[in-house]
Amino acid sequence: MAEAQSTSGYLQIKNITKKFGEFTALDNISLDIHEGEFICFLGPSGCGKTTFLRAIAGLDIQTHGVIEQSGKDISTLPPSERDFGIVFQSYALFPNLKVRRNIAFGLENRGVSTPDINARVTELLELVGLPDQGDKFPAQLSGGQQQRIALARAIATKPGLLLLDEPLSALDAKVRVHLRHEIKELQANLGITTIMVTHDQEEALTMADRIVVMNHGVIDQVGTPIEIYTEPATAFVADFIGKMNFLPGQVAQSGHVKIGDISLAADTQGYAQGDEITVAVRPENIIVLEGTDKPENTVRVVVKAMEFLGSFYRATLISPKMGNVEFGADFSINMTRRTNIKLGDEVKIILPSERILVYPKGVKNG
Amino acid sequence: MKLIKKTTLASLFSGLMAGVAVFAMSSSMAVSAGELTVYTAVEAEDLKKYAAKFNEDYPDIKINWVRDSTGIVTAKLLAEKNNPQADVVWGLAATSLLLLKSEGMLEAYSPKGVEKLDKKFVDKSTPPAWVGMDAWVASVCYNTVEAAKNNLVPPKTWKDLTKPMYKGMLIMPNPNSSGTGFLDVSSWLQLFGEDGGWKYMDALHENIARYTHSGSKPCKLAAAGEIPIGISFAFRGAKSKAKGAPLEIIVPEEGVGWDMEATAIVAGTDNLKDAQTLVDWSITKKANVMYNAGYAVVAYPGVAKPVKFFPENLLEKMIPNDFEFAANNRKRILTEWQKRYDGKSDPK
């Protein structure tokens, strides 16, 4: 497994299980997180990612398993004795306290002098780009501003670990994109180990150093965004991240799969001849054959539909020889202009063998 | 907004618990010598006078009154049977004191000068468990104005009250909740005999508009004209009359039931000496003169002067009341009464 690293991480999670009565929300999960890393827990709602985060925070303690933070076993500690800052989806800013007081909240009663607190709050306000908003109440700020205040409050005490629970999901699209960069930049500057829970793959891909893809209480894959995208470990990951065509097939012989009557070269390692499989290929990896040469994995298809999506067309293709399964392909505007592909045309496409992924049958179908 | 400091929190917490306790402490007075807790059913307006007169002679003994109606004081005393709070009962119905006596709750004591009292007013045991103060005599309050409106003739006897003319014109206390009511019922049973008594009440019931919970209410209702005739007691009638109510106080000729207000020491008092002092004083001539201000009949012979508005023939009309009969048959009588008259739909 990818996450089974031998070097010890800053945060080590070993065999965590969380049960709510009969329901198993987290099923024997292990994970290592390195110091300074930005980790995203990504998955559909109900996959257990928030439960996982809350277990790490100690807010909802795991049923079994061990969590170590910088070498110290924190498994049974209440949240107040752990070392983390947290930002919730709702921000949970104290509505009746002014912004400065909100940020200063964690600094009070710990022997920090008032001038020092004030200085730190000012510094944090500047850090999150809101130097003038300190004397307002949270409700007087925009959603994005509140989000940044919540972040400032969470990092005010310089915790070793920053936990972000869907911090951007309540914001509108533009602000969200903007804040992604800011948070990532801030995190990188501070070097604080960060875990962010999100269901938004784009968010995960753009922000994370590593993504932890979760489904049904287990981790399907851990990897860098590129790894996750290009080499999805499971059909679920392949489907959840980006677009993916799934075509039913079987292993023809070693290094070849068969879809309908068409045989394609592909990496079939781990499968035996005759195994029923699902063949996966991303739409953007389907290439239209423009020349006359005849490379491997060329298939003749008919364009059944073309949907204009601004920077590209998403074409729906169909091949009688592949058993009339429909699948999608992304055609760039340039290519489409060049080749003048239209609805109903018959074209030749290449399914590059190194881009073809093979999964067991039935694990994931569309 | 001030910070809630830990200390504030701690005090909040302890305050929560201690608060209840502190309060209780402050209100439950620590009884020191020279203080007596006295349970009484004497009219509220007389209590201050009683204490003041007593303190003229014994200024060092402070009386803490616990006053309520006869029923409630009795209930309280019975409820506190295993943990008596009272030192002395001064001014409670003899019937109630008999009840307490039979529970073994009274400290028998023969007060100084008890031999001077009318024997009727002293408990028959030696030493007596209680001694009487004054009598409290049943009477009929008759509103002349309302009676005239309804063309009524004033009744002369108990039997008169069963005449059809008075249908719906009578109110009497419910013996199940009022001592006065029980006094009436037990006197009728003694006057007319067991069977005759119940027959009389059957007939009376036909005329009763309703039964009240308290013994003084029928007279007050008669005074207010809510009803022409209220079966109550003379003391109450006289008071209402004094206030200007158009009342005539009628003493039925067959004779009237009565009870007395009496004094006793509660067994187990931790201040026996002062309690005895108080009881000694309560039967003095001076005390009896004081009782006479409100009650025409008192325990000390020769003291009583006629009280204004009290019917004159009261003393001779008092039946030879058998308190023992009343006490020992109380439960039976009340059950029978309840079976016959209570809970029936509105007797209009």
Add this chain to the structure above:
Amino acid sequence: MADISSHSSQSLPIVKQKIGRDDWTMRAFMVVIAIYLVVALALPLYVMMSKSFETYRFELDRFEIQVDKGDGWSDVTTVAALNQQVNAIGADELATSSDGRLGITKLFPDFSFRSKTNYRLRNIAGSDAVFLIGSERVAHNEWVKLSSNDFRRVVLRPSPSTGFDNFRTYFSTPALFNSVYNSLAIAFIVTVITVSLAFAFAYALNRSCMRYKGVFRLIAMAPLLVPSLLPGIALVYLFGNQGMLKELMFGYSIYGPIGIIIGSVFFTFPHAMIIINTSLALSDARLYEAATSLRTPRFKIFRLITIPGARYGLISAAFVVFNLVITDFGLPKVIGGQFNVLAVDIYKQVIGQQNFQMGAVVSVVLLIPALIAFSVDRYIQKKQVALLSSRSVTYQPSPSKIFDRQMFAYCTVISLIIVTILAVCQYAALIKFWPYDLSLSLSNYAFDLMDGGGWDSYRNSIKLALLTAMFGTIVVFTGAYMVEKARGFENGRTVFQLLAMMPMAIPGMVLGLAYIFFFNNPANPFNFIYATMAILVVSTVTHFYTVSHLTAVTALKQMDNEFESVGASLKQPFYKVMGLVTVPVCLPAILDIWMYLFVNAMTTVSAVVFLYSSDTTLASVAVLNMDDAGDVAPAAAMGMMIFYTNVGARILHAGLSRLLLKKTQAWRMR
């Protein structure tokens, strides 16, 4: 990946979170308040229940008897054996109450008190079997020789045991048992009337564009501010035999069911109105828009949309009213006349007859309908909450001249009735001697000359109200906070929640009686609070706990659940978040709880009527006692004092709220 989860994790040890200092503190708080509820509610009720099974029987086999008719003593025989021979005492006579007495002369058919026969009697069971000679108590085991004249005076006393005897007696005594029918009938009739009237009133407030809605609303709330028995007094002055409007009774008596019903409708009206008003306000305007666009006739809209939309409110209001009426004690006491109801029966048994056991039995009987009404109401409330969460559009009525006028007329009539009842009380209080001397005077305010405790009782009531409001608010809010915001400890929280809901189902009379049994026991370590202000405060806080608790919980539920998590992550103790954020944000609700407790402490009669002492007489109880003693006008005067005090407190509360809210709720303004 699936292979990882395949092995079982059942055998692994379950991780238990270390309990932090905050958790301990919160649990300690919760436990303390839970203990409070157990001591102030569960234990007294338990003691009361067991009291209802405490029976008294004449145990005839515990007495031995001998007769000497001049020819020497007969054989020793037990009274039981003797009774078996002559069969003079029936089995039903043996079950009695604590003050039962049994004469035994009837065991001797030829008994004459003039005869020369002598008797000897002794008990063979120690102090458990006592007999009296006259009023003399004989508790020893020696033979007592009695002449026939003395033997006439002998009565046996019963011995305590346990069993169902009391219940058997209750259900076989029509005078007692009839009260069940009476109570149910009254409660049912009042429920129908009140809910109908309140619905129409709430409908007018919600669906018409009539003027002076605020005034109407205010007047409709007024009955909340007076003791339930005050309308009874007003009815006496209006419809009594000397009543101003006596003719309207057409010869019927106001004393009895009619009076109880009218008075009950008066004091339950605002309760029903509030609930129905809320449910009408919640209904979705879009339904009406749709119906109107389909040209649905108005009455059809009413039948198909309005009524179903408000149905939970209607049902809930019905059960609340039913419960209020069946448990009310003051009103039937004042105006019930001969008409017996359960709540008054408890009082009569305990105060009138000192029959505590039977009082407990009636309490248990009264508990049953109250519990049923309560459970149904809770069930309905849960359903309504589900409705509440759905997003709907508020209905905005459009003016309609005729309809608005009709509604205005209706509300005017109802408001006039309410105002009249209060005004009559005030008028009666100022009349010197109704109906013979109608000059105005303040003599009825000379409370010190009446029963009931005088002006002290008024001062005590204010003290009680302030203390109840203060302690009650702290206890209730703290309890609700712990139950809502503590982490873990699920079982404890469930138990607590259950305890907090219980008081609502317990009638005040029952609670009061339970308190006597529980706190008056000298073996009880809490015995010291008996007959003090403290027990009044405790009983009142407990009696009104549930509604306050629910108000607090609702307010707390509206707060972000993560405040505490944030606080913990920032290593701040929970009470900092509580004090700095939760309490200030919940301040409106806290003030409401304060007010609710204050007003109810001023007006309540039922629980405290058993618990006050001469040092702690209360104004509300004074109203009852003065009326009981026939001092009706002073009772009305005191009742109005309570009213004005509550009005004053309300105004003060409104002013204070505004001031405090301005300071602490600035953040609400954008």
